[in-house]
Amino acid sequence: MTLENPFFVVKDEVCKALNKNRGLYGRWSELQNVAITSPTGSMPLSGSATAISRTDELDWTTTELRKALRSIEWDLDDLEDTIYILFQSETFQFNDTQI
Secondary structure, X not given: OOOOOHHHHHXXXXXXXXXXXXXXXXXXXHHHHHHHHOOOOOOOOXXXXXXXXXXHHHHHHHHHHHHHHHHHHHHHHHHHHHHHHHHHOOOOOOOHHHO
C-alpha cells in the first residue's frame, strides 16, 4: 500500500472548489452589474416580479458564494498545515515547484 502525499490531496480539493465556484462568481458578478447599471440603483423594473426574483437570486448567490469562500479558506488553512507538516517529514518528498 502506498501513501498518497497529503499535500496533493488538499491541493486538489482547493483547485476543485475554485473551479466549481467560478460559475457562481460569474453569475454574482452579472447580477451586481445589473444592480449597478439600473437607474435607481436597484434591480431593473421591467416587471416587479423580475426585480424581486433578481434580488432574491442576488441574495441567494451572495450567500452561496460566501459559504463557498469560507470553505475554500478552511481548505487553504488545511493546505498550509499540510505544507508545514511535510516540511518536517521525510516520508513525503516534494520540491518548491510542486507547491
